Amino acid sequence: MTPKQRNTLIVSGMGFALVLPFIVSNPSHQNYLILVLMFAQIGVAWNILGGYVGQVSLGHVAFFGIGAYTSTVLLVSVGLSPWIGMLIGGVVAAFFGLLIGWICFRFKGHYFTMATIAVAEILQVLFTNWEGVGGAVGLYVPLDQQGWWAMVFNSKLPYYYIALGLFTVTLLANWAIEKSFLGYYFRAIKDDPEAARSLGVSLTDYKLVAIAISSFFAALGGSFYAQKELFIDPGSVLVTSLSIKMSLVTILGGIGSLFGPLVGSVLLTGIEEATRQILGGSGMGIDLIIYATIIIAVAIYYPTGILGWAKRFLRRGKKAEDGA
Amino acid sequence: MNKLLVVDKLGKHFGGIVANEDISFHLDAGQIVGLIGPNGAGKTTLFNCIAGFYPPSEGTIRFLGNDITGMPSPKMAHMGIARTFQIVRSFGSMTVLENVMVGAMLRNKSVSIAHERASDELEFCGLSSRASVPASDLTVAEQRRLEVARALATEPHLLLLDEMMAGLTPSEVQEAVGLVKTIQKRGIACLIVEHVMEGIMPIADHMIVLDYGRKIAEGTPAEISCDPVVLAAYLGE
Numbered sequence: 001m002t003p004k005q006r007n008t009l010i011v012s013g014m015g016f017a018l019v020l021p022f023i024v025s026n027p028s029h030q031n032y033l034i035l036v037l038m039f040a041q042i043g044v045a046w047n048i049l050g051g052y053v054g055q056v057s058l059g060h061v062a063f064f065g066i067g068a069y070t071s072t073v074l075l076v077s078v079g080l081s082p083w084i085g086m087l088i089g090g091v092v093a094a095f096f097g098l099l100i101g102w103i104c105f106r107f108k109g110h111y112f113t114m115a116t117i118a119v120a121e122i123l124q125v126l127f128t129n130w131e132g133v134g135g136a137v138g139l140y141v142p143l144d145q146q147g148w149w150a151m152v153f154n155s156k157l158p159y160y161y162i163a164l165g166l167f168t169v170t171l172l173a174n175w176a177i178e179k180s181f182l183g184y185y186f187r188a189i190k191d192d193p194e195a196a197r198s199l200g201v202s203l204t205d206y207k208l209v210a211i212a213i214s215s216f217f218a219a220l221g222g223s224f225y226a227q228k229e230l231f232i233d234p235g236s237v238l239v240t241s242l243s244i245k246m247s248l249v250t251i252l253g254g255i256g257s258l259f260g261p262l263v264g265s266v267l268l269t270g271i272e273e274a275t276r277q278i279l280g281g282s283g284m285g286i287d288l289i290i291y292a293t294i295i296i297a298v299a300i301y302y303p304t305g306i307l308g309w310a311k312r313f314l315r316r317g318k319k320a321e322d323g324a
Numbered sequence: 325m326n327k328l329l330v331v332d333k334l335g336k337h338f339g340g341i342v343a344n345e346d347i348s349f350h351l352d353a354g355q356i357v358g359l360i361g362p363n364g365a366g367k368t369t370l371f372n373c374i375a376g377f378y379p380p381s382e383g384t385i386r387f388l389g390n391d392i393t394g395m396p397s398p399k400m401a402h403m404g405i406a407r408t409f410q411i412v413r414s415f416g417s418m419t420v421l422e423n424v425m426v427g428a429m430l431r432n433k434s435v436s437i438a439h440e441r442a443s444d445e446l447e448f449c450g451l452s453s454r455a456s457v458p459a460s461d462l463t464v465a466e467q468r469r470l471e472v473a474r475a476l477a478t479e480p481h482l483l484l485l486d487e488m489m490a491g492l493t494p495s496e497v498q499e500a501v502g503l504v505k506t507i508q509k510r511g512i513a514c515l516i517v518e519h520v521m522e523g524i525m526p527i528a529d530h531m532i533v534l535d536y537g538r539k540i541a542e543g544t545p546a547e548i549s550c551d552p553v554v555l556a557a558y559l560g561e
C-alpha cells in the first residue's frame with residue numbers, strides 16, 4: 001500500500017465510522033459497535049506495551065479498573081464530571097503502572113506476564129473488600145444529571161461517538177509514538193534487548209515509559225465503560241477475562257501494528273455477541289473456550305495476526321503480478 | 325598521545341571459571357589494537373566487561389580519564405564505547421536503515437536527523453543499496469557491516485569489533501580491512517578481536533595476546549608473530 005492509498009483508506013474509514021450509527025439504527029447493534037470501539041481502544045492501549053515493547057501483560061484490567069473506579073468515585077463523592085475524572089484516572093493508572101513496572105520488569109518473559117496476573121488478582125480482592133468504594137456491591141453512576149458534561153445519556157448514539165473519539169485519540173497517540181524515536185526504541189527492545197542496550201537504550205527506562213502510556217489509555221477505557229454501563233463492581237472491571245480480551249483482540253488482529261486491535265475487536269466482539277445471542281445470557285463460559293481456541297490457532301498458524309497475514313498475502317499477490 | 329582506554333588488572337570469574345585474570349593494557353585515541361588468542365581465551369569476556377555487559381570481578385577500566393568500571397552498557401554507549409557482537413544481533417523486524425537509526429538516536433532523538441545520520445553510515449559501510457531491506461534478509465557479511473554501521477551511528481570514540489571477519493570470503497575480508505582503515509581515519513579507535521590473521525595483522529598498531537584468560541604477550545604485529553610464547557599457545561605446546 002502506498003502512503004496515499006493508506007491515507008485515502010483512513011479518511012474514508014473515518015467518514016464511514018461517523019455515519020455508521022445512522023445506517024445501523026438498532027440499539028443492540030449500536031451497542032455492538034460501541035463495544036467494538038471500546039475493545040479496540042483498550043487493545044491499542046495494551047498494544048503499546050504488549051505489542052511494541054513485547055512485554056505481555058495479562059493484568060491490564062488493573063489499569064482499566066483504576067480508571068473506572070477513579071472517575072466513578074469522584075463522580076459519586078464530589079460530583080466531578082467524568083471527563084475530568086477520566087483524566088485523573090488516567091494519571092493515577094499511569095503512576096500505578098510505573099510502580100507495577102518498577103516491580104514486575106525485574107521478571108523476564110513469562111514471569112513478567114505471571115506477575116501482572118497476580119497484581120490484577122490482588123487488586124480485585126482489595127477492591128472487593130474495600131467498603132469505601134462499594135466493596136463487592138459495586139458503585140452506581142448517579143442519574144440525576146444527564147448530558148455531555150455528566151456523560152450520561154438515554155440513547156446509544158452519544159456513547160458511540162465518545163467511544164469513536166477515545167479510540168481515535170488513542171490511535172493517534174500510538175501513531176505519534178510509532179513515528180517518534182520511542183517507536184524505534186520500543187521495537188528495538190522487543191527484537192533484541194541486548195543489542196538495544198549496546199546502543200544506549202536503557203531497557204527499564206523505556207519499558208516504564210511504555211507502561212505509563214499504556215496504563216493511562218487503558219484507564220480512559222475504564223472510565224468510559226463505567227459511564228456506559230452506569231454500574232461497576234470488581235466482577236465487571238477487574239476480572240482477568242478482560243485482561244485476556246485486551247491482549248487477544250491485539251494478538252488476533254496483529255500485534256505491534258496500529259490497526260491490529262480494531263480488526264481483532266471487530267471479529268472477537270462479533271463472535272462473542274453471536275454466541276450470546278445463540279446461547280443466551282453470559283454464553284455459559286463459551287467465550288473462554290473461544291479465547292483458548294483463538295490463542296492456539298493464532299499461535300500455530302498466524303503468529304503475526306490477521307493484518308500480518310493480509311500483508312503477506314498482498315505482497316505475494318504483488319510479487320506474482322510483478323513476475324508475470 | 326593521550327590514553328583513551330586504560331584497563332588495569334582486570335579479572336572476571338563466572339563461579340569457578342576464571343575467564344579473565346590480571347589483564348592490563350591501554351589504548352590511545354585513534355589507535356587500532358588487535359586482541360587475539362585461542363578459542364575460550366577470554367576475548368569476548370574482556371569485550372563484555374569493557375562494553376558494560378558484565379561487571380568485572382576485579383580491576384578497573386578507565387575511559388577518557390573517567391573510572392567506568394561496572395557501568396551498565398547503555399551508559400558505556402553514552403560515554404562513547406560502541407560494540408559489535410560475535411554472533412550478530414540485528415533488529416529483525418526493522419529494515420537495515422531503521423536498525424542504524426536506532427544507533428543514531430543515541431545522540432539526537434529527532435527521527436529525520438537520525439534518518440540522515442543513518443543513511444550516511446550505511447553509505448560509509450557500503451550498504452546503501454540494502455537500506456530498505458529487512459535486516460533479517462542480509463547475508464552474513466552484510467549483517468556484520470550493518471552492526472558496524474549501527475555502532476558507528478552512536479558516534480563512538482572507541483569501537484569494539486568482535487570477530488567481524490569470521491566466516492567471510494577472502495575478498496570480503498579485504499573489504500572489511502578497508503572499512504576498518506577508513507574508520508580509523510575518522511579518528512575512532514578500534515579494539516578488534518580477530519581470528520583471521522591476514523585480517524588483523526596488516527592494520528593493527530598494537531597486538532595483545534590472551535591465553536587461558538591471561539595476557540601472555542603484547543607488541544607490534546611483527547613482534548607478536550615471532551614471539552615463542554605466542555607460537556606455543558597457538559600451536560598447542
Ligand SMILES: Nc1ncnc2c1ncn2[C@@H]1O[C@H](COP(=O)(O)OP(=O)(O)O)[C@@H](O)[C@H]1O
Binds near residue numbers: 367
Ligand atoms: N556467561 C558466561 N558464564 C559462564 N562462563 C562463561 C560465560 N562467558 C564466557 N564463559 C567462559 O569463559 C571462558 C572465555 O570465554 P570467551 O570470553 O567467550 O572466549 P573467547 O571469546 O576468547 O573465545 C570460556 O571458558 C567460557 O566458557
Ligand SMILES: [Mg+2]
Binds near residue numbers: 367368369410
Ligand atoms: Mg569470542
